[in-house]
Amino acid sequence: MIETRGLRKSFRSRAGRETKTVDAVRGVDLEVAKGEIFGFLGPNGAGKTTTLRMLATLIEPDGGEATIAGADLRKDPAEVRRRIGYVPQGGSTWDESTAREELVLHARMYGISKADAQQRATRALDAFQLTEYADRKCKTYSGGQRRRVEIALGIIHEPKIVFLDEPTTGLDPQSRAHMWDEIRRLRGDGMTVFITTHYLDEADALCDRIAIMDNGEVVAEGTPTELKREISGDVVLVGLDLAATGQAAKTLDGEPYVNKLETVDEGGLRLYVDEGATAIPQVLRRLDHAGLELRSIELHRPSLDDVFLTKTGRSLRES
């Protein structure tokens, strides 16, 4: 559905007298299959929005190529526009308009007739459970309601692909769950959905496949399960007093089931093992033998954050 090769974009920005060049996107290769929810996961400033805006024909790439729903982005942007929907990150509705007016107008911008546009608006309002508020001004909506209107706008012309830029940012947990359901429903209707997010749980739970983006580049790509499996093994966190940590490290270092061992500054050990469930009893036995008392023991399965940490050396939670 989407194929990109070497997509690039730099911005020149002026800070005082100096002009600085920001390489926002530095060569992105992607393949998105039909009917999947594809997620772009990355911290703020990673280049997610810039990539999406290039794919949605809003800004011209500095280099690279892309084919979107069969249309060439560089040669035929007008055709790309007809085949995609795009929901921008910062909202797209006007305070003084009603949801129904926005939907009808947006459909008509795609060349749809007035009567057809009105029918589509009614159907979309119904599908997104907005009928009750349909004729109220957008400024009276809650964050979640407004976001749903915006998604409805993005798909009013039944595109093959819809791009949703951070669809759940700023929503309360309940609205987020609701939004996830809506997005899954779009996939159920046969649409390809391309979302960006900086939430690990969202990428994990909602997306069929993800690309992790950092600093303008895709650093990893695959299904969440594949990506996590790549980070081999589990992590066992052993809580110890600072005084006992040194001796415990000596005791456990060189044990066959410990792949790697790190000491934690505040006291304690981080053990990288293949299989946490079998390693933990052995760790407990060894430490007991050595007469060392432990405060806690925790099994830590790899998360997408660990994937991000391995690929970039930083945690996504911190950045």
Add this chain to the structure above:
Amino acid sequence: MKFARDTWLIFQRQTQLLLRNPVWVFVGVFQPVMYLLLFAPLLKPALNAPTQAAAYKIFVPGLLVLLAIFGGLFQGFGLIAELRAGVIERSRVTPISRLALLLGRSLRDVVSLMAQAVIITLLALLFDLRVFIGDLLLAYLMLALIALMTSAVSYGVALKVKSEDALAPLMNTVAQPVLLLSGILLPLTFAPGWLQGIANWNPFSWAVDGTRALFAGDLGSDKVWQGLSITAVLAALGVYWAARQFARSVR
């Protein structure tokens, strides 16, 4: 065909939103009426005009051009609000004509200016202003071209600077010399030679002269076709440039 339809679509939407806001409608009508009622009475003595009607023949065209210029130049603020709301970005992902995105908005501004102009003309008629209808329609054409140009330029600049803080001083800096050097409020007939020399480079000065000639019933005057041609060319250039900003504006 598609272009006309797209333009109409945007025009309708913008007009609907304008009419929904009673404050704007009120200000749009009230402001020019205040000028007419409170400023114009000073003119007869100031201009040394024989009658009040003669003073109106000079003042009303100037007032109308003034409204056309300012009405247009400050439309960019509304567009910046739309940019911020994401409405422009949302429009630009659809296949709608980029020229229609501009022209639908600018035509709304032209029409609302026309409404103001008609109200003022009707009021001035009560004060014994007399104009031939043909001349008046040509004068309205001139006003429409001015408003089209200034509103298009304002939209174009708004898309470039993207912030009210930058747009406000910019538009004021442009508007002030344009106003002072065009003889809008008082004709430049009494101005010293150097001032007239500078004013000759101000297209709005030509537009004002042309409009005054029309109100004076002097259809054959060179000033009429000169004013009309200059404003028509500038309006076309303004629209072309601003539509390009709609086509390629970033964020």
